[in-house]
Amino acid sequence: MEPLTRPQAIIDFCLAPLNLTPGGEAEGEVRRRLEHVIKTLQAKAPRPIAVDFSTMPSQVINEAAHGYE
Template identity: 65%
Template sequence: METSNRDSIIAYCLAPLNLNPNSEAMRETVRRLDHALKTFQSQAGRPVAVDFSQMPSLVINEAAHGYE
C-alpha cells in the first residue's frame, strides 16, 4: 500500500465527517489513521485490496453518544 493509496483511503473515510482540514483534530486523526494503515500493512505481509464502493455507508449518531 503506497502513501498515495493510504491518503486516498483516509480521505474517503473522513469525507462524511466534514472536518476542518486545517484543524489540529484533523491532522491528528489523519496521523493516527495513517499509522493504523501502515501497521496493518506490515502485519498483513502483502498488499490488501479493499473495494470501498461495495461497503454500505455508516451514519454516526453523535446524539446517541452524548456528543451533540
C-alpha cells in the first residue's frame, strides 16, 4: 500500500470498516470533521505528511470485554 497524503483518501480508508450509509447525514458530518482535522494538521506541519497504513500494527478489539457481543 502506498502512503496516503490526500485527506479524502485517508478518510475513505478510515471509514471503510464502518459501512456508513453513502451520502447519509452521519457520513457527511464525519467526513467534514475529519477533513478539517487532517487539513489543519497538514497546514501546520513543517513538512508534508503522508500516512502509511501498511506499517500500522493491527488493533484487536475484544468486544466481549466491552459488552458488545
